Amino acid sequence: MDARHKLIRQYEVTPASTHDSQVYEDLITHNTSPEEYADSAYRSKERMEERAAAGKVPPFQEKGTRGHPLTEEQKRANRERSKVRSRVEHVFGAKLPRAGTLLLRTVGMARAQAKLGLRNLAYNLERFALLKQTAQGDTVS
Numbered sequence: 519m520d521a522r523h524k525l526i527r528q529y530e531v532t533p534a535s536t537h538d539s540q541v542y543e544d545l546i547t548h549n550t551s552p553e554e555y556a557d558s559a560y561r562s563k564e565r566m567e568e569r570a571a572a573g574k575v576p577p578f579q580e581k582g583t584r585g586h587p588l589t590e591e592q593k594r595a596n597r598e599r600s601k602v603r604s605r606v607e608h609v610f611g612a613k614l615p616r617a618g619t620l621l622l623r624t625v626g627m628a629r630a631q632a633k634l635g636l637r638n639l640a641y642n643l644e645r646f647a648l649l650k651q652t653a654q655g656d657t658v659s
Contacts (some may be wrong), residue, residue, distance in 0.1 A: 524608055525645055526638045531631045553577055553602075579603075613641055 530541045539560050553575050561578040569575075577599050582588040588596070624630045 523645070524605060524612075525642050525647060526609060527636065529638055531627065531634050533627070608643065612645075613637060616640070 530544055532541055536549055542565075544559055559645060561581070562571055575596075579596050580592045582592075598639070622630050624633055
């Protein structure tokens, strides 16, 4: 996802039994930006060290625990990171009314990949038309 324009540039289709963190490296390694935004589910000591060694700045959301709530500084930092992450989440919010549901009900991974690929293509085409219209100074309806 290109956070500047909200275009989907890369995606991965996995079975429901696969946690998102299992494909994190597959998706993030193509990121040209030094910053990698992700929620607290992706945060681990090993991942933080690995990303820092790769020259990346992993501004993952921080999570408080029982007896150890977040400090005011951590809360402020989470709010700053949320501003960028919300642009990524926009894609899901935009897809929901058009698709009716974000669930894929298919038999087989090939069909799921095709269906999700077509949804992403349709989203990108609609987003591109909006960006082009906005760049030309036309009113956006």
